[in-house]
Amino acid sequence: MSAVEAILAPADALRARLYRLLAPWAGPLFADRARRVAWLGATQVVIAFLLTLAAPLWMLALGPVLLGVPHLVSDARYLVVRPGLHRRTVLALLCGAPLLATCLGAGPAIGLLALLPAILGAQGPWSRKGLMLTVWACLSGLALGFGATFQLAFAHLHNVIAVALWWWAWRERHARAWAVPLLAAAGTVALLLGTAEPVLTALGAWTAPWTGASFTQHAEALAPRAPPVLALRLVLAFAFLQSVHYSVWLRLIPEDDRPRAAPRPWRATWRALVEDFGGVPLTLFVALAFGIAVWGVVDLTQARLGYLRLAVFHGYLELAVGALWLIEGRRS
Numbered sequence: 001m002s003a004v005e006a007i008l009a010p011a012d013a014l015r016a017r018l019y020r021l022l023a024p025w026a027g028p029l030f031a032d033r034a035r036r037v038a039w040l041g042a043t044q045v046v047i048a049f050l051l052t053l054a055a056p057l058w059m060l061a062l063g064p065v066l067l068g069v070p071h072l073v074s075d076a077r078y079l080v081v082r083p084g085l086h087r088r089t090v091l092a093l094l095c096g097a098p099l100l101a102t103c104l105g106a107g108p109a110i111g112l113l114a115l116l117p118a119i120l121g122a123q124g125p126w127s128r129k130g131l132m133l134t135v136w137a138c139l140s141g142l143a144l145g146f147g148a149t150f151q152l153a154f155a156h157l158h159n160v161i162a163v164a165l166w167w168w169a170w171r172e173r174h175a176r177a178w179a180v181p182l183l184a185a186a187g188t189v190a191l192l193l194g195t196a197e198p199v200l201t202a203l204g205a206w207t208a209p210w211t212g213a214s215f216t217q218h219a220e221a222l223a224p225r226a227p228p229v230l231a232l233r234l235v236l237a238f239a240f241l242q243s244v245h246y247s248v249w250l251r252l253i254p255e256d257d258r259p260r261a262a263p264r265p266w267r268a269t270w271r272a273l274v275e276d277f278g279g280v281p282l283t284l285f286v287a288l289a290f291g292i293a294v295w296g297v298v299d300l301t302q303a304r305l306g307y308l309r310l311a312v313f314h315g316y317l318e319l320a321v322g323a324l325w326l327i328e329g330r331r332s
Helices: 003-031 033-054 056-081 089-103 108-112 115-120 126-145 147-169 179-192 196-203 215-222 228-257 266-277 279-298 300-310 313-328
Strands: none
Touching: 003 033, 003 266, 033 056, 033 179, 033 196, 033 228, 056 215, 056 228, 056 266, 056 279, 056 300, 056 313, 089 108, 089 115, 089 313, 108 126, 108 147, 108 313, 115 126, 115 313, 126 147, 126 313, 147 179, 147 215, 147 228, 147 313, 179 228, 196 228, 215 228, 266 279, 279 300
């Protein structure tokens, strides 16, 4: 048993006792993946909405620092490693170069270049490739013509892309989970209509000095040209959908993609991660996640901004793989 598995053993023992305790009431959820994903997804969307009403500044500050790197690892795992796209070497290299460039500061038009090899290298009809090339050309035109505005719009919309990608690519596993996108859409509309403001006032949640950033600063970053009220609501919608985005990658997609329908023990989860990535890369991922968390203790604002600069690539990765899967009509 590895050192990590030895650390996780007590957690697995506690988890097993909890399952036995809850089995008379929650047994169907343990056995039925589709039902479990539906309830889990709906519950997480509702919790994300309630947290947005109660502590949006903390969500914006802590979410990227604590959950950002694990969600990037999940991105790579379920978009690239599990489907075997990394074994399509030329495709991986051609897509990877513009994605890496975005981590170094390249603009959105460069990030969108990752779609080209994915589209042209996909194994599917040219009619679908032509449609995806048209989409790429339109997006690239917008990125070149409205660089900063396009980047802001994409920052908001990429949270929705994760939900759409999960819903389409794993649709055979979660036929009952229709409540997840519906609740996410309803929550977004409610926030844009101003539902949160009275609650934020009643709870005194307009400020959170320890987070290092105010609503005004987030509004300047996420909606700099919007009227003040709309900018505030866009910030709240972003906080909500970012949380949903993390839930999709960290809980719903792992549940749907796992070969075994029943929940997996923590030690088995770790062994599966090692099998997918290898010990050395996984150790580096853990070190990066821990490093950003420690950085957050020292300077929460800079840690969040540092993570966001690193994570720019993953929205374009989702678009590229999504285009590939749409052309091929399947997950690779």
